[in-house]
Amino acid sequence: xxxxLARLLQIEGVSISLALIVVVALxxxxxxxxxxxxxxxxxxxxxxxxxxxxxxxxxVLTAGAIDLSVGSVLGLSGGxxxxxxxxxxxxxxxxxxxxxxxxxxGLINGLLITVLRLSxxxxxxxxxxxxAGLLQIMAFYRPLRGGETEAFxxxxxGSVLGLSxxxxxxxxxxxxxxxxxxxxxFGRQVRAVGMSREAATFAGIDADRVRLAVFxxxxxxxAVAGVLLASRLASVQPALGRGYELQAIAAAxxxxxxxxxxxxxxxxxxxxxxxxxxxxxxxxxxGVDPTWYQVVxxxxxxxxxxxxxxxxxxxxxxxxxxxxxxxPGGTSQPGPSQPDAAASxxxxxxxxxxx
Amino acid sequence: MIRNSLxxxxxxxxxxxxxxxxxxxIVVSLVMSMVSPVxxxxxxxxxxxxxxxxxxxxxxxxxIVLIGGGIDLSVGAIAALSGGVVAFLIATLGTxxxxxxxxxxxxxxxxxxxxxxxxxxxxxxxxxxxxxxxxLIRGVLFVWTQGVPMINYSDKTYMLLGGLxxxxxxxxxxxFITAAILCIGLLIMTYARVASHxxxxxxNPDVARLSGVNVAAIKIGTYAVSGLLAGIAGVLMAGKLGTxxxxxxxxxxxxxxxAAIIGGAALTGGRGxxxxxxxxxxxxxxxxxxxxxxxxxxxxxxxVIGMVILVVIILERLSAMASAGPRLA
Numbered sequence: 001x002x003x004x005l006a007r008l009l010q011i012e013g014v015s016i017s018l019a020l021i022v023v024v025a026l027x028x029x030x031x032x033x034x035x036x037x038x039x040x041x042x043x044x045x046x047x048x049x050x051x052x053x054x055x056x057x058x059x060v061l062t063a064g065a066i067d068l069s070v071g072s073v074l075g076l077s078g079g080x081x082x083x084x085x086x087x088x089x090x091x092x093x094x095x096x097x098x099x100x101x102x103x104x105x106g107l108i109n110g111l112l113i114t115v116l117r118l119s120x121x122x123x124x125x126x127x128x129x130x131x132a133g134l135l136q137i138m139a140f141y142r143p144l145r146g147g148e149t150e151a152f153x154x155x156x157x158g159s160v161l162g163l164s165x166x167x168x169x170x171x172x173x174x175x176x177x178x179x180x181x182x183x184x185x186f187g188r189q190v191r192a193v194g195m196s197r198e199a200a201t202f203a204g205i206d207a208d209r210v211r212l213a214v215f216x217x218x219x220x221x222x223a224v225a226g227v228l229l230a231s232r233l234a235s236v237q238p239a240l241g242r243g244y245e246l247q248a249i250a251a252a253x254x255x256x257x258x259x260x261x262x263x264x265x266x267x268x269x270x271x272x273x274x275x276x277x278x279x280x281x282x283x284x285x286x287g288v289d290p291t292w293y294q295v296v297x298x299x300x301x302x303x304x305x306x307x308x309x310x311x312x313x314x315x316x317x318x319x320x321x322x323x324x325x326x327x328p329g330g331t332s333q334p335g336p337s338q339p340d341a342a343a344s345x346x347x348x349x350x351x352x353x354x355x
Numbered sequence: 356m357i358r359n360s361l362x363x364x365x366x367x368x369x370x371x372x373x374x375x376x377x378x379x380x381i382v383v384s385l386v387m388s389m390v391s392p393v394x395x396x397x398x399x400x401x402x403x404x405x406x407x408x409x410x411x412x413x414x415x416x417x418x419i420v421l422i423g424g425g426i427d428l429s430v431g432a433i434a435a436l437s438g439g440v441v442a443f444l445i446a447t448l449g450t451x452x453x454x455x456x457x458x459x460x461x462x463x464x465x466x467x468x469x470x471x472x473x474x475x476x477x478x479x480x481x482x483x484x485x486x487x488x489x490x491l492i493r494g495v496l497f498v499w500t501q502g503v504p505m506i507n508y509s510d511k512t513y514m515l516l517g518g519l520x521x522x523x524x525x526x527x528x529x530x531f532i533t534a535a536i537l538c539i540g541l542l543i544m545t546y547a548r549v550a551s552h553x554x555x556x557x558x559n560p561d562v563a564r565l566s567g568v569n570v571a572a573i574k575i576g577t578y579a580v581s582g583l584l585a586g587i588a589g590v591l592m593a594g595k596l597g598t599x600x601x602x603x604x605x606x607x608x609x610x611x612x613x614a615a616i617i618g619g620a621a622l623t624g625g626r627g628x629x630x631x632x633x634x635x636x637x638x639x640x641x642x643x644x645x646x647x648x649x650x651x652x653x654x655x656x657x658x659v660i661g662m663v664i665l666v667v668i669i670l671e672r673l674s675a676m677a678s679a680g681p682r683l684a
Binding site for chain 1: 426473477478479480482483484486487488489490491492493494495497498501502609612616622623652654655656657658659660661662664665668669672673
């Protein structure tokens with residue numbers, strides 16, 4: 001029984017999917033209108049923006065880093081795209097400009113972090129301010145609305161084979177990036193770098209190149225979400241994207257990605273983004289004040305991290321050979337971040353089993 | 356030879372915490388006094404000191420947390436909730452001012468303790484805990500106030516305490532409170548044993564533990580101090596503003612962090628200076644003031660502060676690389 005439970009907990013995204021099912025069922029019981037196709041599809045579309053940046057965030061976190069700038073980069077990219085439209089540019093150049101700005105932000109983050117060896121936390125905190133500031137300045141001098149093309153509006157409102165385009169795009173990104181994470185050399189390198197940068201380097205991995213790549217990815221994904229959101233809103237406000245980084249981190253962590261690096265679940269992050277959107281919409285639909293969302297967000301991050309700690313220990317205790325049990329963490333109990341590092345050394349069996 | 360000795364003396368000068376910022380402040384003051392006749396007046400500086408006093412409190416708390424190897428992103432939310440508690444107690448329950456102030460400050464202290472306990476007992480990373488607490492506390496404030504600003508709690512004494520009413524020489528009460536706390540902090544950091552325990556904890560928690568330092572207690576203590584100072588800043592801010600908006604002091608944690616880092620604190624722990632943090636906070640206020648006086652639209656503020664943090668950390672790294680270079684070669 002314990003072993004079966006431990007095996008179940010190992011599977012990517014199981015616990016978060018259970019949580020999603022429970023929450024959706026609960027909300028459906030409280031108000032059957034919640035389960036209507038229209039409502040569900042609206043919630044899914046609503047979750048796509050956080051979902052897309054959460055996928056990028058998953059790679060950054062898995063590589064053992066963090067990117068606090070994604071919300072601002074999302075806003076800036078959307079703003080640049082809208083700015084291009086106000087100058088009468090076509091769909092392709094405008095969208096490409098937005099995406100390029102996002103990738104550039106990621107590149108700058110990555111270069112500062114890998115070349116100058118600066119702390120990822122503080123660099124992305126600073127670029128968060130810079131990107132948010134640039135959007136404010138842009139929006140101050142030129143209202144970011146008007147001039148968008150039909151093709152651009154289609155990005156958020158169009159559908160392919162009956163499936164809304166944002167949902168399709170999110171689905172494709174999740175499937176592709178989940179495969180990249182678990183079935184490619186790059187994905188394995190990202191996880192290796194996140195587990196131990198030194199060990200990865202000794203194994204011949206260019207850790208800096210990997211970390212640079214995840215930051216560029218994160219910037220680019222933020223830009224994709226930003227362009228999509230600009231299309232959805234048909235205008236860009238100066239504060240667009242503020243606080244999105246928090247939700248993206250929450251989604252990644254809820255989905256089973258370790259903040260200590262080395263383990264990430266793209267599918268889990270995607271399911272968690274859906275869960276957050278369901279909770280946000282659900283609060284309103286069952287008549288709870290939507291201001292509770294922030295409280296729920298804060299508590300769920302703490303509970304998720306605590307749950308993962310417990311589940312890791314549970315899995316280790318019930319699946320790993322007795323020989324390994326107690327060897328890490330037991331003898332040394334150093335600072336808050338250390339047990340994570342220690343725990344991430346042992347679970348090689350888990351790593352292999354997810355392959 | 357001369358160049359080398361010059362370089363090394365420049366290096367020792369800049370390695371003193373706060374020296375670089377002091378130099379920056381002097382240069383900016385000289386340039387600005389030529390550009391704007393208003394800048395170097397006591398009128399302007401007294402306003403800036405008034406503005407800086409609350410940020411200095413938060414920056415000192417952040418510095419203590421950073422020295423201990425942590426980070427506290429919840430200070431803005433804590434300050435807002437503390438201010439909200441005071442406003443509620445006075446306006447709704449008619450609590451006397453002194454009691455309400457103590458309650459507000461205690462709320463800050465309790466939230467700081469809670470941060471510390473979650474981090475050390477549940478072993479959740481510092482920034483996740485405080486990020487989640489930031490969302491949680493801010494959410495509680497929004498749920499509680501329903502987004503409506505709290506008003507009708509201020510009186511003459513509270514306005515004086517909050518720095519809205521000026522003393523002679525345009526000085527304000529918060530400046531004295533901040534100066535007193537800064538002095539106490541400097542004395543503790545210079546002479547008390549707990550200061551070296553704090554640095555040891557931040558530098559290497561394992562070694563600190565093996566040397567007999569109660570690392571968990573130190574960690575919890577740093578967050579308690581940060582929460583306490585955020586509480587004090589919050590109740591003073593409520594007095595100054597005369598209204599508590601649910602998003603009061605939002606984003607102030609980034610400024611406090613910037614001030615601490617400009618003042619020489621390292622995110623890797625073990626390093627930081629209270630005096631540097633105070634100078635860092637003043638630097639940020641001066642930058643905002645310069646932006647205003649130059650007639651630059653205020654929308655540039657976010658951008659400039661972000662750039663300043665970037666430039667400071669890049670310069671610091673480059674100078675560290677430069678000073679490490681010769682030794683390695």
